[in-house]
Amino acid sequence: MTQTHTFAGKIAAALGIASLAVLGVAGSAQAATAFSEVAVIPSGADSIGQNPTDVAVDSVHHRAYVTNFVDGSVSVVDTSGAGAEVVQVIPNGAGSIGKGAWGVAVDTAHNRAYVTNAVDNSVSVIDTTGTGAHVVAVISYAAGNGHSPRSVAIDATHNRAYVVNTDDDTVSVINTGGTGITVDSVISIDIGSAPSDVAVDQVHSRAYVTNDNDGTVSVIDTTGAGTNVIAVIPHGATSIQNSPQSVEVDGAHNRAYVANAGSDSISVIDTTGTGTAVTEVITAGIGEGPLGIAVDTTRNRAYVANFISGTVSLIDTTGAGNTVIASTSVGRGAWGVAVDIEHDRAYVANNLVSTVSVVAAQTSPVITTPAGALTGGTVSAAYSPVTIEATGTPAPTFTATGALPPGLTLSAAGVISGTPTTAGTYTFTVVASNGVDPDASQTFSIAISAAAVVPAPATPGAAGAAKPAAHLPVVSG
Structure with missing residues (x-):
């Protein structure tokens, strides 16, 4: 019909x-x-x-x-x-x-x-x-x-x-x-x-x-x-x-x-x-x-x-x-x-x-990298870069609040890199934004170890150093 x-x-x-x-x-x-x-x-x-x-x-x-x-x-x-x-x-x-x-x-x-x-x-x-x-x-x-x-x-x-x-x-x-x-x-x-x-x-x-x-x-x-x-x-x-x-x-x-x-x-x-x-x-x-x-x-x-x-x-x-x-x-x-x-x-x-x-x-950001501890680093050694991942349209940009380890930075693309200068455990928050509310945030930490101490080589004549054996002149006749 x-x-x-x-x-x-x-x-x-x-x-x-x-x-x-x-x-x-x-x-x-x-x-x-x-x-x-x-x-x-x-x-x-x-x-x-x-x-x-x-x-x-x-x-x-x-x-x-x-x-x-x-x-x-x-x-x-x-x-x-x-x-x-x-x-x-x-x-x-x-x-x-x-x-x-x-x-x-x-x-x-x-x-x-x-x-x-x-x-x-x-x-x-x-x-x-x-x-x-x-x-x-x-x-x-x-x-x-x-x-x-x-x-x-x-x-x-x-x-x-x-x-x-x-x-x-x-x-x-x-x-x-x-x-x-x-x-x-x-x-x-x-x-x-x-x-x-x-x-x-x-x-x-x-x-x-x-x-x-x-x-x-x-x-x-x-x-x-x-x-x-x-x-x-x-x-x-x-x-x-x-x-x-x-x-x-x-x-x-x-x-x-x-x-x-x-x-x-x-x-x-x-x-x-x-x-x-x-x-x-x-x-x-x-x-x-x-x-x-x-x-x-x-x-x-x-x-x-x-x-x-x-x-x-x-x-x-x-x-x-x-x-x-x-x-x-x-x-x-x-x-x-x-x-x-x-x-x-x-x-x-x-x-x-x-x-x-x-x-x-357009979709608001969602940070997909799990919260918590990220890869650690060592003072004076180049940090192995870590990328914070997030979804969202358009692609979000990243900022950080709190204390990143001194010497490390977070790029707008979400990459943490640099060379740490100070030992310690640092906690910070990453915010992802793309103009669509709400922004996304996630809290992370990075532990930085002190650089290993390498003993300096001994210096002749220094205190505690072994003295060289004396050599007397040879007298003949």
């Missing part, structure tokens, strides 16, 4: 509201998480175009690709340094980006990016080498190949790109090998109404397709021809909820996260076994109208872009993977989101204000 479609009304309502300011700081007793918008890439002719919809990061060439729906263009962001400079804008036009540029995915194995053009019924293929802005092909959909391509995902294992076609309830399968422009097949059986997004599970050889109007998720077996739908995860209060807009696979924890925009929730699918069991439905901490989701498997986080709220929620993917640990305000109409793992940040396309937010999660 088709579920009640409520998200379209929410988008209309969003046109008249300002973004909600939400700032969360959460974490364990040892570490806290501060999550914030660290930069905004503005709208402009040489920057972000009108109504950006999706973002994809090319980790090989240090770029992010942003699709601009109204302009039919793609902005190319340099992710190095501050990561907020647009270095190219790929324009709309014949043989370039088509009208209604919507989804984008990077195929790092073949140095390409695929952009879906929903209005023109085509897919543009960008060469990501060189300037990363050369469109090398445009795949124009022939009759029966799909209509209104929206989202795209790369199956690196089987050299395919899966493209969901919203208007005719199909999924096109593009062969990314060779020239990367051949549509091998179109899946229509058991794809639900208005498919909105697709994500590939490389570990279990499946693709997950969210069906907006049905409130379901179709599961495709990506082995063989890669066209067999093996299951449909149903709509329900403890399953997939209203208007599932996006899906992202967390291969590190064997999960898929589904953003249900009409229910302000996230469904969590267990990708092991049949890959169809919904184990959690997250509502606490999720903003209104979640549209985009991206997973950082390195740091165990999932980023959820909330369209109506203009916020991003941050999920801890460890354990049950169901805890929102922080959130932050971004621009109105937060939509597509992509993780830049190399630089520990995420890019969010703010559709209604035509900007891109750069967000970062």
Whole structure:
């Protein structure tokens, strides 16, 4: 049964509201998480175009690709340094980006990016080498190949790109090998109404397709021809909820996260076994109208872009993977989101204000070197350096209070070194800080031994020294 479609009304309502300011700081007793918008890439002719919809990061060439729906263009962001400079804008036009540029995915194995053009019924293929802005092909959909391509995902294992076609309830399968422009097949059986997004599970050889109007998720077996739908995860209060807009696979924890925009929730699918069991439905901490989701498997986080709220929620993917640990305000109409793992940040396309937010999660320091006695030393002998270890993002710096052994110093990087000058046992406290409260502190001690006494060699004629034997002259005759 088709579920009640409520998200379209929410988008209309969003046109008249300002973004909600939400700032969360959460974490364990040892570490806290501060999550914030660290930069905004503005709208402009040489920057972000009108109504950006999706973002994809090319980790090989240090770029992010942003699709601009109204302009039919793609902005190319340099992710190095501050990561907020647009270095190219790929324009709309014949043989370039088509009208209604919507989804984008990077195929790092073949140095390409695929952009879906929903209005023109085509897919543009960008060469990501060189300037990363050369469109090398445009795949124009022939009759029966799909209509209104929206989202795209790369199956690196089987050299395919899966493209969901919203208007005719199909999924096109593009062969990314060779020239990367051949549509091998179109899946229509058991794809639900208005498919909105697709994500590939490389570990279990499946693709997950969210069906907006049905409130379901179709599961495709990506082995063989890669066209067999093996299951449909149903709509329900403890399953997939209203208007599932996006899906992202967390291969590190064997999960898929589904953003249900009409229910302000996230469904969590267990990708092991049949890959169809919904184990959690997250509502606490999720903003209104979640549209985009991206997973950082390195740091165990999932980023959820909330369209109506203009916020991003941050999920801890460890354990049950169901805890929102922080959130932050971004621009109105937060939509597509992509993780830049190399630089520990995420890019969010703010559709209604035509900007891109750069967000970062920062964690307070935790000193991991156990408290207590450190390696001892000896007066006048070079101390064997000891490094105080700590976690935290950004990397913390170190200071000391109390009495370090005279002659030893603690560097900002946490290295204790030098040559001690005075014997004794010294107790001091090391503080690690990185701008995220609270600072961490740990108390240590170092014992310095006196230098060994080496007897001086005896001096002739000195008191107590043996006198040389007298030699009398020899008299002859």
